[in-house]
Amino acid sequence: MKLVVRVKLLPTPEQAAALEATLRSCNAAANWLSAEAFARRVTSRAGLQALAYVDLRTRGLSAQPALHVLRKVADAYAALKAHARVGNLGKPTSKRYARATSKPITFRAGAAQPFDDRCLSWQIGAATVSIWTTSGRLKNITFTGHSEQLELLARYRRGESDLLCRDGQWYLIATCEVPDVEENSRPDGFVGVDLGITNIATTSSGRRHSGRHLNRRREQDRKLRGKLQRKGTKSAKRRAKRHAGREARRARDINHKISKCIVAEAQRTDRGIALEDLGGIRERARLRKPQRVTLHSWAFHQLGAFISYKAKRAGVPVVYVDPVYTSRECSQCHHIDKRNRPSQAVFACRSCGFVEHADLNASHNIASRGWWVWVCGARSVAPALAPLA
Incomplete structure (x- = not known):
């Protein structure tokens, strides 16, 4: 399994200037x-190498950096065509x-x-790196990171590493090939996870990860973003850019914490995890405009x-189930009726009279469907994972 580890570089001012000049040149x-x-309609790696390798060398790039620039451009156009x-x-x-x-695509x-x-x-061992720059080889650039990340880096690093500058800070992002953990082939049931807005995640064991405080912060963020966009000055655009970065980091941090709790719960109870297959939900959902903004902005x-990916590291099986009617189906008698949801938080079955929190009822349905998917041998394939920084 591939994981991405990010470490922070601590260059001296002279080293930082050389790194910045290298990134700008590349x-x-x-x-x-x-x-x-774009002008010549040549976007393949082989075509670009035949077209411009010599010219890139004359621009001050060594052989390997020139090839990496070629591949970066070719991959960007391949991704554009795929989208x-x-x-x-x-x-x-x-x-x-x-x-x-x-x-043309710009960088x-x-x-x-x-x-x-x-x-x-x-x-x-020395917590340093040596890196090529346009002004020569830089040695003894110190880096730092979390102890668990550094252990992964020492044991499993493979392939390329990306140099990145963000808000004046320098980072190296390395790919690690971590051996797969043997998956639990006989889980004792499944933890159903219902994803939502008011409660970001609700598990079938009764744990709710509330989103009320976060939603208030996101509403404040949207108002500030709109205000800065209407103002339109250079300083407003800079502030909006910084603020957008903080929003993304906050959401990523919350998602990491929630996913860690869910996987730990499943591993501790020797169960798997059942998730809804929410592919295409933005196109399927019919909501009012304020609700669409909230739905589309959460990751x-x-x-x-x-x-x-955390479940895979822990050997916990994950299945994806059909989300249709999970919020309207009674987890006790399986009666489906739109009127079973008199409000956002309440589920009251019109057939058997069962009453429960709506998200918890939905998570029970997801857990049940996950078990049947597993038993019937129709396990769905997890979506491809994007690189995690």
Whole structure:
């Protein structure tokens, strides 16, 4: 299983200046190559190497960094084509599709740049790295990180590492190949997890991770973001950018904590985890505009991905079930009726009279469906995981 470990670099001012110049040179070369690729309609790795490898070398890049720039540009266009093919950019006649496909892809001056072991070497014991820059090889750049991350780095690091500058801080993002843990093939039931807005996650064992405080913060964030967007000055745009970063980090931190609790509960009770397959929920859900804003702004997919990869590390099986009518079905008599939900928080079965918190009732239904999916041998495949920083 692949995991991503991020460590923080602690360069001296001179080292930081050399790293910044390197990133700027690499991304300037990537922007030039992207424009050439767009103009000549050549986006494959082999085509770009034949087209521009020599020119990239004359721009001050060594052999390996030049190849990494070529691959970065080719991969960016491949990702753009994939998004267009599956409809993530809207219809071909839409303005969004036109904006994305009618001009070359551009890279920020501080965008991440990959380095392989020829350009970057790790001295784990000394907590330093040596890295290629446009001004020569820099040695003894100190790094730091959490003890668990450093252990993963020392034992399982493989492949390339990405150099990244964010808000004036320098980071290295390394890929680790962690051996798979043997999955529990005979779980004692499943923990059903119902995802929502008021309660971010409710488990069938009765634990609710409330989102009330978080939703108030998110409402304040939306108001501030709208105010800054209406103002439109350069300082307002800078502040909005910083604030957006804090919003994303807060949501990621909460998702990590919730997923850790759910996986620990399943592992402790020798059970699996059942999740709803929420693919396409944004297109299916019919909500009022304020509700759409709330639904679309929360990272449900990220929470599901965190649960999936943490469960895989712990050997906990994960299944995905059909979410249809989980909130309207009685977990006792399985009667389905829209009127079973008289309010957001209350479930009252019109058939047997069973009353329970609506999210808890839904989590019981998800747990039951997860067990039947497992027993019938129709285990669904977990969605592909995005790299985690």
